[in-house]
Amino acid sequence: MDWSQANAACDALTENEESLTRDIVTRLAEKWTLWTLAVLAESEAPLRFSRVMEQVEGVSQKSLTKVLRQLERDGLVTRAVFAEVPPRVEYAITELALDMLDLLHPLWQWATVHVGTFQAAHAAYDKKRPAA
Amino acid sequence: MDWSQANAACDALTENEESLTRDIVTRLAEKWTLWTLAVLAESEAPLRFSRVMEQVEGVSQKSLTKVLRQLERDGLVTRAVFAEVPPRVEYAITELALDMLDLLHPLWQWATVHVGTFQAAHAAYDKKRPAA
DNA sequence: CTGCATCCGTTACGATACTG
DNA sequence: CAGTATCGTAACGGATGCAG
Numbered sequence: 001m002d003w004s005q006a007n008a009a010c011d012a013l014t015e016n017e018e019s020l021t022r023d024i025v026t027r028l029a030e031k032w033t034l035w036t037l038a039v040l041a042e043s044e045a046p047l048r049f050s051r052v053m054e055q056v057e058g059v060s061q062k063s064l065t066k067v068l069r070q071l072e073r074d075g076l077v078t079r080a081v082f083a084e085v086p087p088r089v090e091y092a093i094t095e096l097a098l099d100m101l102d103l104l105h106p107l108w109q110w111a112t113v114h115v116g117t118f119q120a121a122h123a124a125y126d127k128k129r130p131a132a
Numbered sequence: 133m134d135w136s137q138a139n140a141a142c143d144a145l146t147e148n149e150e151s152l153t154r155d156i157v158t159r160l161a162e163k164w165t166l167w168t169l170a171v172l173a174e175s176e177a178p179l180r181f182s183r184v185m186e187q188v189e190g191v192s193q194k195s196l197t198k199v200l201r202q203l204e205r206d207g208l209v210t211r212a213v214f215a216e217v218p219p220r221v222e223y224a225i226t227e228l229a230l231d232m233l234d235l236l237h238p239l240w241q242w243a244t245v246h247v248g249t250f251q252a253a254h255a256a257y258d259k260k261r262p263a264a
Numbered sequence: 265c266t267g268c269a270t271c272c273g274t275t276a277c278g279a280t281a282c283t284g
Numbered sequence: 285c286a287g288t289a290t291c292g293t294a295a296c297g298g299a300t301g302c303a304g
Contacts, residue, residue, distance in 0.1 A: 002273075013244060013247065015249045017244075017251075020247055020250060021240075021244050021247055022297085024243050024250060025161065025166075025240065025243055026161055026163075028161065029158055029160070029161025029162075030155065030276090031158075031276080031277080032160075032215065032236070035159075036186045042177070046235050048285080048286090049285075049286055049287080055293090058278075058279050059278095059285085060277070061278095061279095061287075061288095062277075062278070062279090062287095062290080063276085063277060063288065065286085066276095067275095072257065073253065073254055073257040073258075074253055075249060075252075075253030075257075076207065076251055081286095084238045086285045086286085086290095087284080087285050087286055087287085088285075088286090089285080089286060089287090096246065096249065099242065099292070100239070100242060103238045103239045103242050104239060106235045106238075107155070107157065107232070107235045107236055107239065108157065110231065110232060110235050111153045111157055112144075112145060112149075112153050114228065115145065115152055115153055117207060117228065118152060118206055118207065119149075119152065120155060120207075121205065121206055122205055122206070123208030125204065125205040125207075126205075127299095142301095157276055162296095163296085163297075180265080180266090181265075181266060182265070182266085182277050191298095192297070192298050192299075193266085193267065193268095194267085194268085194269095194297075194298070194299085195296090195297060196267095197267055197268080197299075198297095199265085204265090213266095216265095217265090218265045218266080219267095220265075221265080221266065221267090221304080222299095257265080
């Protein structure tokens with residue numbers, strides 16, 4: 001593991017930039033963010049608000065709105081409003097977000113591959129500490 | 133983007149396994165988890181609780197304890213208790229966790245590289261929606 | 265030294281009702 | 285259809301005090 005490389009990249013950032021980097025990564029792991037991005041990534045065409053909400057199963061309108069707003073602000077999705085009746089709003093994923101998902105893919109694969117390892121680790125731990 | 137590949141890996145999991153996978157990834161992004169792992173990864177030798185807390189700047193005892201317990205349960209760190217006076221507890225990172233950090237590295241680099249992009253995106257967004 | 269228990273403020277989330 | 289406003293609940297995280 002070449003941690004000097006990672007540290008060099010980190011040290012080059014101002015405190016403000018480092019904070020922002022942390023925020024971005026943290027935000028990606030919030031409850032509905034990745035799921036929403038995945039839905040938009042799987043769709044070839046832009047999706048209306050209702051279609052996204054159907055596919056991100058269990059999300060509330062409020063939370064989905066918040067997540068989409070944040071993603072838009074981060075430049076990870078685009079939001080297009082059409083002045084029609086009834087109103088239409090379409091969301092689409094950006095290239096930036098697709099790049100990021102590519103990077104995230106190995107991590108997800110790692111997690112799926114090691115699911116059995118984690119189940120075993122949990123079982124062993126719970127046996128040692130039944131109280132917890 | 134080859135999403136069929138990602139979907140194939142996902143579809144092979146039971147609902148329970150998929151839930152666990154999601155939990156693992158989510159946990160990695162919790163406030164102090166990655167920072168703690170990074171500290172343990174940088175150290176060649178196992179670290180005592182106090183040493184970890186010194187280096188994970190700003191973490192409370194409570195949060196650090198919780199994070200370390202969870203990491204131990206996931207098999208990402210080991211915890212060794214020495215029956216001495218005063219008590220000594222040493223934490224070390226596992227190979228499994230080091231593998232994971234390797235996979236995570238590109239994502240972190242991506243975030244640092246695009247910090248400027250995000251700042252610009254935020255500025256543009258806030259200009260368009262000053263109310264928000 | 266380690267780390268658990270408790271209190272407390274903040275934030276996240278969901279349900280519901282309402283607006284352009 | 286696509287939100288906004290409001291409310292109530294639950295989880296999170298920090299500070300403090302105490303025990304082994």
